[in-house]
Each structure stands twice: as C-alpha cells, then as structure tokens.
Amino acid sequence: MTLLEAAAALRRREISSAELTAAALQRIERLNPSTNAMQTVMADAAREQAKQADEELARGEDRGPLHGIPVAVKDLFSTKGVRTTGGSSLFADHVPDHDAAVVESLCAGGAVLVGKTGMHELAYGITSSNPHFGAIRNPWDRDRIPGGSSGGSAAAVAAGMVSMAMGSDTGGSIRIPASFCGVVGLKPTYGRVSRYGTMPLGFSLDHMGPLTRSVRDAGAVLNIIAGYDPRDDTSSRRPVENYVPDIEPTIRGLRIGLPENFYFERLDPDVDAAVRAAFHAAESHGAEIVPLRVPDIAALNTVARVILLAEASALLEPHLEQRDRFGPDVLALLDQGRLLPATDYINAQRLRRAMQRQFADLWSRVDCLFTPTTPITAPRIGETATTIGGQSQDVRLATTRLVRAINALGLPAVSVPCGADRRGLPIGLQIVGQPFAEALILRVAQALVPAEVPVPRL
Amino acid sequence: MSTDWKKDWKKIARANGLAIPDAALERIAQSLDTLEADFRPLMRALPPETEPALAFRAELSHDRKGVEDLA
Numbered sequence: 313m314t315l316l317e318a319a320a321a322l323r324r325r326e327i328s329s330a331e332l333t334a335a336a337l338q339r340i341e342r343l344n345p346s347t348n349a350m351q352t353v354m355a356d357a358a359r360e361q362a363k364q365a366d367e368e369l370a371r372g373e374d375r376g377p378l379h380g381i382p383v384a385v386k387d388l389f390s391t392k393g394v395r396t397t398g399g400s401s402l403f404a405d406h407v408p409d410h411d412a413a414v415v416e417s418l419c420a421g422g423a424v425l426v427g428k429t430g431m432h433e434l435a436y437g438i439t440s441s442n443p444h445f446g447a448i449r450n451p452w453d454r455d456r457i458p459g460g461s462s463g464g465s466a467a468a469v470a471a472g473m474v475s476m477a478m479g480s481d482t483g484g485s486i487r488i489p490a491s492f493c494g495v496v497g498l499k500p501t502y503g504r505v506s507r508y509g510t511m512p513l514g515f516s517l518d519h520m521g522p523l524t525r526s527v528r529d530a531g532a533v534l535n536i537i538a539g540y541d542p543r544d545d546t547s548s549r550r551p552v553e554n555y556v557p558d559i560e561p562t563i564r565g566l567r568i569g570l571p572e573n574f575y576f577e578r579l580d581p582d583v584d585a586a587v588r589a590a591f592h593a594a595e596s597h598g599a600e601i602v603p604l605r606v607p608d609i610a611a612l613n614t615v616a617r618v619i620l621l622a623e624a625s626a627l628l629e630p631h632l633e634q635r636d637r638f639g640p641d642v643l644a645l646l647d648q649g650r651l652l653p654a655t656d657y658i659n660a661q662r663l664r665r666a667m668q669r670q671f672a673d674l675w676s677r678v679d680c681l682f683t684p685t686t687p688i689t690a691p692r693i694g695e696t697a698t699t700i701g702g703q704s705q706d707v708r709l710a711t712t713r714l715v716r717a718i719n720a721l722g723l724p725a726v727s728v729p730c731g732a733d734r735r736g737l738p739i740g741l742q743i744v745g746q747p748f749a750e751a752l753i754l755r756v757a758q759a760l761v762p763a764e765v766p767v768p769r770l
Numbered sequence: 771m772s773t774d775w776k777k778d779w780k781k782i783a784r785a786n787g788l789a790i791p792d793a794a795l796e797r798i799a800q801s802l803d804t805l806e807a808d809f810r811p812l813m814r815a816l817p818p819e820t821e822p823a824l825a826f827r828a829e830l831s832h833d834r835k836g837v838e839d840l841a
Contacts, residue, residue, distance in 0.1 A: 611808075615809075618805065621805075647788075647790050648802055650786075651802060664823040665820055666817070666820050
C-alpha cells in the first residue's frame with residue numbers, strides 16, 4: 313500500500329494508525345534480521361504517536377496526508393532523545409537534543425516515526441556494507457547491496473516496512489539505492505529542503521529527499537518538507553508548489569532530452585534497453601524527444617569529487633587521529649581529501665560555477681533529461697569491481713558516474729524504476745530538471761511509472 | 771589525459787604533518803594521481819574572472835530574515 317492509499321484508508325476509517333503502525337512494526341520484526349534495513353526501531357514511541365494520531369483524526373483534527381502514517385528517517389537526521397549515529401562508531405552513543413528540520417516537519421504533519429534506517433558509514437559510500445552496524449541487504453536479492461548511502465531507507469521501503477523513508481544525497485545517495493531497490497527516490501533542488509539538524513558530509517553538495525513506493529507519495533512528502541528555513545544558510549526563499557502530480561497527468565508537448573554523449577556509454581545492455589524504452593513510452597504519451605549533446609559530465613564529476621573529498625575531510629579532520637574508528641573505504645577517501653591543496657578546492661568551486669552556466673543553456677532546449685540512474689543493477693555484497701562491455705570498472709566510480717554531477721549542479725532529479733534486468737533486478741531511470749522543477753519531473757515520472765512500483769515478494 | 775609529473779604524496783603528507791601510514795598512502799596514490807590527471811587540465815581553461823560557487827554573506831541568516839521581513 314502506498315502512503316497516499318494508506319492516508320485515504322485512514323480517512324475512510326477502514327484502518328487506524330495504530331493498526332498501520334502495528335503492521336509496520338511486525339514487518340520490521342520479521343524482515344529486519346535478513347535485511348538490516350532498520351538501525352533503531354522506536355516501537356513504543358511509534359505506538360504512542362499512532363494512538364495520538366487516531367484520537368486527533370477522530371476529533372476531526374487532520375494534519376494532512378502523513379497524519380498517522382508510519383515512516384522512517386536515515387540515521388543522520390537528528391532525532392531528539394533518540395540515538396543518531398550517522399552510521400559511524402564515532403557517534404554510536406550520540407543522542408541529539410533537537411530534531412532535524414525534516415523530522416520537525418514530518419512530526420508536525422502527524423507522521424509516525426517507527427525508526428531510523430541504516431546507512432553507509434558517514435554517508436560516504438554506495439554499498440551500505442557498514443563495518444560497525446553490519447551490511448544492509450537488498451530485498452530483491454539479499455546477497456546484493458541495496459546501494460547507498462541511503463541503503464537502509466531504500467531497503468525498508470522496498471521490503472514494505474514503511475511506505476516512506478527519508479534519505480540524503482551528496483553524490484547519488486538517494487538515487488543509487490532507489491535504482492538498486494526499485495523504488496522512487498527524489499533529490500530536490502539544493503536549498504529546497506532544509507539541511508538543519510542533519511549530519512553533513514559535503515556542505516555544498518548535501519541534499520535531503522524521500523524514498524517511496526509511488527511518485528505521488530514522493531510529491532506528498534516534498535509538500536511537507538520543502539520550504540525556507542533560516543537555520544540553513546543555503547535554504548531557498550522561493551515559494552513552494554503543490555508537488556503531487558495528477559493520477560494521470562499529461563506530458564504532451566514536453567521536450568525530453570536524450571543525451572547523445574556520456575550517459576549511454578558503458579552501460580549494462582539491459583539497462584540501456586530499459587531506459588531507451590522509457591523514451592519510447594514518453595513519446596507515446598505525446599512528449600517530444602530531443603537528441604542533444606550535454607556539457608562535459610566527466611569533468612563535472614571530477615570537480616564534484618574534488619569538492620566532496622575536501623569538504624568531507626575538513627569536516628571530519630578532528631576525528632582523523634582515531635584511524636581505527638573508520639572503515640577502510642571511508643578512511644581512504646578521508647586521507648585523499650587531506651592531501652588536496654586548498655587551491656584545488658577553490659578552483660573546483662570556480663569550475664563548478666563555469667559549468668553551471670554551460671548547463672543552464674540546455675534548459676532553453678528541453679524541459680527535462682532522461683538518463684540511466686546507474687549503469688548496472690545491484691552488485692553482490694563485497695564486489696569491488698564490475699565488468700561492463702568487457703571492461704573492468706571500480707563499482708563505486710561506476711555507480712556514481714551518472715548521478716554525481718547532478719549534485720554539483722544542485723538540480724532536482726528523481727530515480728524511478730523502469731524495468732528489470734535478466735536476473736529480475738530493478739533498473740532505474742533518472743529524470744533531471746532545471747532548478748526548482750520538482751513538480752515537472754514528478755509529473756513526467758507519474759506519467760511513466762505504475763501507481764505503485766513493483767516490489768519483491770517477501 | 772596525463773600530467774608530465776607526479777606528486778610525491780608521502781612527502782606531501784609528511785610536510786603537512788599528517789599521520790597517514792605509508793601503506794595507506796600507497797593504497798590511495800593511484801586514485802590521487804588519476805584525480806590530478808583529470809583535474810589539472812580543467813583549470814587551464816578557467817577564465818580568471820570566474821568566482822567560486824561559494825557565497826559569504828556579511829549578515830547572519832537570522833539578521834537577514836529580520837531585514838527582509840521588515841521590507
């Protein structure tokens with residue numbers, strides 16, 4: 313059941329928040345041992361919140377579509393009085409004294425917070441094989457990674473523990489797990505959703521967004537969490553819109569960019585075929601497909617890597633003498649960041665500005681871009697290299713190759729399932745829009761994606 | 771694209787007083803060399819007037835909010 317379906321059932325009195333919450337907790341209890349999606353389960357508090365939601369709804373006090381709905385947040389969103397680890401042993405006992413802005417908004421909207429989802433250590437990686445809290449497993453095939461760093465959020469949604477879990481995305485960390493787990497993952501425009509109260513990784517690259525089982529659910533959550541927050545210095549004052557698309561929206565006449573360079577190079581053939589089929593589907597709905605060359609995405613990826621290496625290492629510098637507190641992959645990245653000169657960081661931010669201008673020209677020709685989210689489907693746990701077209705590639709670099717640049721540009725992007733590979737593993741389509749075009753990309757996604765995405769039978 | 775010289779990451783680490791073991795430096799050297807080779811040529815085409823995508827504001831955000839609210 314999707315979030316909005318559950319909300320409708322609540323208002324028809326067919327089900328109560330207490331029943332929805334009990335079902336979520338039961339599913340977590342049954343499936344968490346094999347997926348490790350949830351790091352902290354807040355059963356007692358959730359039952360209390362559900363009871364309160366039922367009482368409020370009975371009194372006619374309706375706080376909106378999330379009222380009484382069980383949800384989860386990645387374990388880097390501060391939760392007052394509840395441990396928030398960031399997937400790190402450094403913060404294993406960290407209990408915040410305040411809620412993140414997103415948590416405040418969800419709670420104000422009446423959502424029932426059932427738990428905190430597991431993640432890649434410090435959100436700095438794509439496997440979610442956490443050395444301190446265990447590997448998170450993909451519900452479609454538990455020998456495979458769910459992607460990351462918001463792996464627990466994607467796995468929890470795909471496994472049906474919750475209909476929505478919040479994630480964060482610094483170099484693809486919402487969209488990659490959405491692709492690997494076959495769910496919807498929305499990275500809004502930089503500044504659209506407050507970062508206040510979240511553990512940062514790359515200050516100028518971090519974005520917060522939902523993972524859901526339907527496109528409309530993602531829009532409903534964005535309606536709740538978007539908006540100006542003076543506590544986040546990068547928060548936008550641009551007015552929010554209604555982000556929930558119609559059930560059967562029209563995309564007739566919209567111009568969809570088909571990149572002729574970069575995005576369709578070095579892809580698994582099943583991924584290539586599924587994403588090209590999405591273009592045909594959009595065309596059959598009346599959209600115009602516009603082949604075009606995109607600016608130098610490889611260069612932008614390099615720029616984004618320099619920025620992230622420097623920002624993450626600057627942030628964690630005070631802890632880097634405790635080398636045994638980090639997993640080897642994260643420590644290697646943090647060491648690299650310490651060796652970059654400050655001039656490289658400044659010049660990367662200058663290149664970013666120049667490339668932002670190049671990319672802006674593209675929006676006069678198209679309304680959105682379609683690309684694959686990831687060039688491969690979910691790799692096996694422990695796999696560090698993958699072979700595409702006979703060439704061996706580093707799994708982390710391959711997996712982030714099609715998503716990382718979008719963070720440097722701060723553009724909104726959504727990953728939606730668009731098929732499955734020969735093994736039945738989900739394939740993700742990335743839809744990218746110009747700044748603050750969340751409503752448009754969600755409308756396009758809704759036109760192409762089933763009302764509820766296919767989920768594994770568990 | 772490759773550079774015609776390579777940085778000595780061990781010497782850079784020592785010069786900066788970074789306690790990174792040699793074995794760890796050897797493991798990351800190739801990644802850093804590749805990043806250098808990709809990044810360095812990009813800077814050559816950067817116009818000098820291009821400012822970084824960072825913004826410092828002289829007033830704090832809550833001050834700014836007050837001013838904008840009054841406006």
